[in-house]
Amino acid sequence: MYVWLVLAIFQPVYIIYYIVVILVNTEQFHQYEELTLLIVLIGLIALIFRFLLLFMTVKVMKNFDRGLREYGLRQITPNERTRLNADYL
Secondary structure, three states: OHHHHHHOOHHHHHHHHHHHHHHHOOOOOHHHHHHHHHHHHHHHHHHHHHHHHHHHHHHHHHHOOOOOHHHHHOOOOHHHHHHHHHHHO
16 A cells, blocks of 8 residues: 555656646647646646545545444444334335
8 A cells, every 4th residue: 555655646746747748838739728728627637636535545544443343343233223224225
């Protein structure tokens, strides 16, 4: 997992690099203005999702082995079992 976290930084760096190249060389892409704006927008959305994914990964790794063991090992009462079965129907 730590290898993935270290390597995960390369995609946002590449996306930022590509957006900067497009914005700096606007004269090359002036005939594709709508496409250029779309590429920048999709790149920004990809950055947001990547950072959310990294944030959630770190959060899950920090909470690992703290959580649902007690919830999963506890006994379910008949009243809870009826309520759970009703939820799935």
